[in-house]
């Protein structure tokens with residue numbers, strides 16, 4: 093099967109009882125790396141438009157690790173706030 097044929101195959105969401113079909117998108121992906129929370133921007137992955145479940149392939153995960161290891165540092169810093177449940 094060629095790559096073009098593989099890309100045309102509809103992939104149904106893996107979450108139980110969800111009927112969504114994954115869409116290929118580039119998104120900001122948040123993950124843990126060496127004990128720190130980091131965001132990698134423009135990661136190509138599959139996203140369910142109904143429940144939001146994301147699916148990353150092993151090759152994409154390896155590329156994310158390589159991108160973090162070989163980068164000169166983050167391209168941006170983001171503020172993080174704690175959720176205040178008493179408000």
Ligand SMILES: [Zn+2]
Pocket residue numbers: 105106107110111112140141142143144145
């Ligand atoms: Zn879903």
